[in-house]
Amino acid sequence: MIVVALRGxxxxxFLLLWEWAAxxxxxxxxxxxxxxxxxxxxxxRSGALLTxxxxxxxxxxxxxxxxxxxxVPLGLVMGVVAPVGRVARVYLDLLIxxxxxxxxxxxxxxxxxxxxxxxxxxxxFSAPFVTMNAYGGVRDVRPRLVExxxxxxxxxxxxxxxxVLPSALPMILAGVRYALSRAFVGLIVxxxxxxxxxxxxxxxxxxxxxxxxxxxxxxxxxxxMAGAALAGLARLEARWLRWRA
Amino acid sequence: MRGRDSEVGRAGVIAxxxxxxxxxxxxxxxxxxxxxxxTDVAVAWWRLLGNGTLSKxxxxxxxxxxxxxxxxxxxxxxxxxxxxxxxxxxxxxxxWVNALMSAPLSALVPVLIxxxxxxxxxVAATVFMFSFFVIVVNTMTGVRGTDRSLVExxxxxxxxxxxxxxxxxxxxxxxxxxxxxxxxxxxxxxxxxVGEMLISLVGLGExxxxxxxxxxxxxxxxxxxxxxxIALLASQAVQAADRxxxxxx
Amino acid sequence: MAAxxxxxxxxxxxxxxxxxxxxxxxxxxxxxxxxxxxxxxPSGCGKTTLLKTIAGLLPVDAGRITVxxxxxxxxxxxxxxxxxDFALLPWATAQRNxxxxxxxxxxxxxxxxxxxxxxxxxxxxxxxxxxxxxQLSGGMQQRVGLARxxxxxxxxxxxxxxxxxxxxxTRRLFQDDLLRLWSEARKTVVLVTHSMEEAIYLADRVVVLxxxxxxxxxxxxxxxxRPRESSDVRATAEFARLVDDLWKILRxxx
Numbered sequence: 001m002i003v004v005a006l007r008g009x010x011x012x013x014f015l016l017l018w019e020w021a022a023x024x025x026x027x028x029x030x031x032x033x034x035x036x037x038x039x040x041x042x043x044x045r046s047g048a049l050l051t052x053x054x055x056x057x058x059x060x061x062x063x064x065x066x067x068x069x070x071x072v073p074l075g076l077v078m079g080v081v082a083p084v085g086r087v088a089r090v091y092l093d094l095l096i097x098x099x100x101x102x103x104x105x106x107x108x109x110x111x112x113x114x115x116x117x118x119x120x121x122x123x124x125f126s127a128p129f130v131t132m133n134a135y136g137g138v139r140d141v142r143p144r145l146v147e148x149x150x151x152x153x154x155x156x157x158x159x160x161x162x163x164v165l166p167s168a169l170p171m172i173l174a175g176v177r178y179a180l181s182r183a184f185v186g187l188i189v190x191x192x193x194x195x196x197x198x199x200x201x202x203x204x205x206x207x208x209x210x211x212x213x214x215x216x217x218x219x220x221x222x223x224x225m226a227g228a229a230l231a232g233l234a235r236l237e238a239r240w241l242r243w244r245a
Numbered sequence: 246m247r248g249r250d251s252e253v254g255r256a257g258v259i260a261x262x263x264x265x266x267x268x269x270x271x272x273x274x275x276x277x278x279x280x281x282x283x284t285d286v287a288v289a290w291w292r293l294l295g296n297g298t299l300s301k302x303x304x305x306x307x308x309x310x311x312x313x314x315x316x317x318x319x320x321x322x323x324x325x326x327x328x329x330x331x332x333x334x335x336x337x338x339x340x341w342v343n344a345l346m347s348a349p350l351s352a353l354v355p356v357l358i359x360x361x362x363x364x365x366x367x368v369a370a371t372v373f374m375f376s377f378f379v380i381v382v383n384t385m386t387g388v389r390g391t392d393r394s395l396v397e398x399x400x401x402x403x404x405x406x407x408x409x410x411x412x413x414x415x416x417x418x419x420x421x422x423x424x425x426x427x428x429x430x431x432x433x434x435x436x437x438x439v440g441e442m443l444i445s446l447v448g449l450g451e452x453x454x455x456x457x458x459x460x461x462x463x464x465x466x467x468x469x470x471x472x473x474x475i476a477l478l479a480s481q482a483v484q485a486a487d488r489x490x491x492x493x494x
Numbered sequence: 495m496a497a498x499x500x501x502x503x504x505x506x507x508x509x510x511x512x513x514x515x516x517x518x519x520x521x522x523x524x525x526x527x528x529x530x531x532x533x534x535x536p537s538g539c540g541k542t543t544l545l546k547t548i549a550g551l552l553p554v555d556a557g558r559i560t561v562x563x564x565x566x567x568x569x570x571x572x573x574x575x576x577x578x579d580f581a582l583l584p585w586a587t588a589q590r591n592x593x594x595x596x597x598x599x600x601x602x603x604x605x606x607x608x609x610x611x612x613x614x615x616x617x618x619x620x621x622x623x624x625x626x627x628x629q630l631s632g633g634m635q636q637r638v639g640l641a642r643x644x645x646x647x648x649x650x651x652x653x654x655x656x657x658x659x660x661x662x663x664t665r666r667l668f669q670d671d672l673l674r675l676w677s678e679a680r681k682t683v684v685l686v687t688h689s690m691e692e693a694i695y696l697a698d699r700v701v702v703l704x705x706x707x708x709x710x711x712x713x714x715x716x717x718x719x720r721p722r723e724s725s726d727v728r729a730t731a732e733f734a735r736l737v738d739d740l741w742k743i744l745r746x747x748x
Contacts, residue, residue: 010340027360089256096431103469105454186351188349189439203352219355222349223349226352227348230347394578401569412594
């Protein structure tokens with residue numbers, strides 16, 4: 001009860017603060033919550049927002065799909081073949097520490113301005129985390145379970161499919177979810193820089209035309225979409241991993 | 246999401262050296278303009294350092310980094326401590342913190358630009374945004390992970406709220422706080438690059454955009470390398486502070 | 495019989511519930527000044543809850559607890575607690591851990607250091623002052639916990655399954671040391687345990703609590719002569735008979 005009240009109160013407080021900031025106004029570029037909502041509805045009705053969302057979603061799916069298809073097997077190999085793991089881990093550590101956004105100009109130069117280059121950027125932002133968690137998941141497999149399976153004369157394939165993969169699954173899925181959140185960051189930076197399509201373009205167009213209500217609306221929508229995607233993935237994860245309860 | 250110490254062991258040295266070697270060989274074959282030889286990049290880096298381009302950009306970047314990360318560290322720890330200790334504060338803020346921690350905050354940079362104009366303040370604000378939440382969450386987790394029996398023990402000896410904070414919660418949370426600061430430092434450098442690229446006015450991020458637009462690939466690599474070095478140094482600096490502070494582990 | 499400075503503990507009609515779970519119902523209990531009392535009972539009988547209410551760590555829902563002349567409303571200066579999981583500060587050396595209670599009570603640094611050193615020597619850990627808890631065995635860690643409790647010179651010592659996480663041989667030696675320390679400086683002691691042998695070997699009286707809801711089920715006097723630590727009390731027929739009596743009481747409660 002109190003929990004819900006406090007959480008609700010903080011949302012109300014935020015909206016009030018926003019309204020106040022728009023009334024002062026702290027900047028002429030600062031629309032009120034009401035104006036933002038109106039702009040959001042208009043953008044939704046015109047279809048512009050949905051088209052942009054679909055375009056962004058396309059890059060995201062392509063890039064994330066590739067990251068999972070490459071990252072999971074790579075992480076498994078790293079975990080099973082120890083020397084590969086030790087070496088590849090160094091590159092991964094560097095990639096994870098590197099501000100990946102710095103690679104965006106390079107990707108744009110190589111792939112041109114296209115959905116493909118956005119997808120590559122999504123891949124570059126997400127793949128290291130997918131790989132790292134798959135690797136960690138394999139390394140955390142309980143040796144006792146492997147011994148147990150071996151005592152039943154399990155083959156390599158059986159060992160991988162019945163023991164290693166299920167054991168590593170929670171960490172792999174957590175990695176995919178974190179990678180998705182990073183992928184959104186990268187995708188949006190790329191779209192803001194490239195500007196020919198997607199939600200980023202919508203934001204930049206609105207900004208260049210000083211339609212700040214539309215810009216705020218698109219930013220809000222982007223954050224909501226990302227939040228919904230992450231929450232959806234979390235639910236899926238919880239369903240697949242019911243045994244962990 | 247978890248803090249991983251980069252292995253500075255033998256495997257690390259071999260991996261990095263062989264990568265650079267392979268890169269150099271590929272570069273010498275001139276297969277693609279996107280793989281310039283490492284030595285060319287090093288030469289470009291030296292030249293950019295010599296003519297002041299790199300040091301000017303880097304000092305602007307580091308200043309923004311400090312202006313954003315400093316407040317994020319202080320405020321992040323304070324908010325995290327409060328959220329960890331007081332349920333009311335936690336319920337007021339945890340929804341926001343959890344949502345914003347995984348949100349694509351890069352989408353908010355245009356909002357910051359609308360507020361502050363195209364200025365380096367936007368970069369500092371982006372740095373703050375990128376690093377703040379991970380510091381809050383780790384600090385809060387650290388406080389909440391405090392062993393309950395330590396708290397009871399201190400209370401038996403008559404500890405009040407202030408003494409509990411100073412003698413139990415703070416030291417108990419310190420390892421988690423330091424981990425948060427390390428992850429925050431890495432995030433801060435990412436925020437710095439994103440912010441600078443998007444305002445395209447100052448710092449290493451502006452150089453990235455500039456060399457990208459002008460097809461100066463070797464220079465682009467030189468700046469990428471500088472950014473990587475800053476990221477590693479920032480994380481190492483916090484790690485050194487961590488080792489100095491948390492000796493009992 | 496009560497030596498100066500020794501205080502009794504009186505528990506009158508104490509009840510305590512956690513939500514719908516009635517942990518303690520109408521507990522009446524008197525621990526004499528300088529008495530060594532064991533609390534035993536199946537898990538869920540509220541023995542740790544009772545100990546925590548006496549320590550002032552948990553408020554009671556009904557009834558009253560007095561330690562000496564003080565009605566318990568919160569932690570007080572007469573009591574020290576020894577915890578099952580030791581509750582040592584992992585970031586502090588043994589010396590600092592033992593000083594901790596003194597520090598919170600505002601004792602000056604020099605006095606703190608010497609009192610703590612004495613307490614550490616008393617529990618047989620001289621030489622380990624600068625060790626961190628992670629460098630000590632479980633038994634040694636609990637000796638630090640005991641030294642910390644004794645360093646503030648309490649009149650009442652409350653022990654919550656202090657030997658539960660310690661291996662058997664270490665435990666026996668530790669129990670003898672505890673009895674020796676107790677006979678040198680008498681205190682009112684309440685010990686929560688799940689070991690029948692331990693309850694009888696250490697205490698003057700064993701109180702059996704029944705589970706769900708926690709009530710005082712029965713009391714058992716332990717007429718074994720003291721000092722017990724140097725003799726082979728455990729090997730006597732009387733000891734065996736007392737353990738058997740206690741087992742008969744506890745068996746009915748399962």
